[in-house]
Amino acid sequence: MVSFKQKLLRKRGIFTDILEAENIRGFAGTEYYFQKTEGKTLSDCIHSHTFFEFVYVLSGACLHVKNGRRESLQPGDLSVILPGQPHCFLSQKARTDIMAMSVRAEEVRRFFALYGLCGFKDSPAFSLTAAKKEVFDEQCGRTAAIGEDAAHLRMLFNQMFLFCVQAGIAEKESLPFAFSAMLDRMQSLELCAEGVEAFVRISGYSHSQLCRLTKKYFDMTPTEYVNRLRMNHAYRLIVGTDADYAAICQTVGFESTSYFSKLVKETFGCSAARLRKKAKEPHKTV
Structure with missing residues (x-):
């Protein structure tokens, strides 16, 4: 139960919920949690989590705040929320469709290791090209239709991870x-x-x-x-x-x-x- 004081602090942008993967039913027995909003309103309460979250706009538009910085997200935009970063959705247009992929931190670190990277920069959202958007929209739609299939969720995340690397928001490990x-x-x-x-x-x-x-x-x-x-x-x-x-x-x-x-x-x-x-x-x- 959220107290009146917590509600007041939320409105002032001071209080944040910290969400843990272990307490989210969608994470049960898997490294990934896939959501597709299909017009549903996203959380306007400031919160953070112990996992990574990848937010991708399929259609419509929304105003997103991440680490105190506003992002006006349009179709084809991808935003990465790092563990511990406070964020919320201030507003969104009617019938906005957003794909949100939450990934346990340990799984993301395995991908960093595979590609010789050390982490993501605290970066603003970036946009996919029209060609990439068309293909990725199709992949998101197929994943939503199939449901929580581990192979497809891993494939979808691998594609998003590569988009982030190509956009230059991943930092290289200090390797010889x-x-x-x-x-x-x-x-x-x-x-x-x-x-x-x-x-x-x-x-x-x-x-x-x-x-x-x-x-x-x-x-x-x-x-x-x-x-x-x-x-x-x-x-x-x-x-x-x-x-x-x-x-x-x-x-x-x-x-x-x-x-x-x-x-x-x-x-x-x-x-x-x-x-x-x-x-x-x-x-x-x-």
Whole structure:
């Protein structure tokens, strides 16, 4: 129960609720919580949370306040709310449709590690290009139609994360220059498929030195790091082509189809066949 004093402080912008993932039902058993407002009014109470929140405007417009700074959000705008940042929605137009993706801080940190980043800057919202907006709107609509499917939520977040990196709001980890340049090269499918041998060869380090570096900066072994990169390529081939799963397994560098299947399920929460099927499902109509 919110007291009269708390309500008064809220109006003055002093009191903020702190929302924790553990206390939100939508987070139960998952790293992600997806919401699509479809015209519903968003919270005008100042609050913060222990997780990251990504707010994307599909249609309409709203006035958002983040860390005391006003943002007039229009269709195609994406705003990132960092853990601990107070924010609220002051107003919104009728029939405004907003997608809000909440992500546990530990999951976001795993993505930072994978891409050699240390965090997001406290930045204003940025706009997607018309082409990116068209594709991303479709992805948001499909995710809303399918529901809380772990594979699609992870895919949607991965896309938003890349948008943030491309917009320049992610800060790079302070990595040795040669190591950072080598990580950029390792993103290629050819080197990923070759595996740890390529990782060692292009790095110029011994295997033990490489192990120390990946452990220090990413808390992963070289094999774990390469497998994460391979799964990124595998996802694109699974949902973007009709290639046989055994062929995809070989293309991204795995010899064992059973091990490949195990990693796909661990990474995306379902089998490759289910992942492809869900990606091709049409929107459900109301």
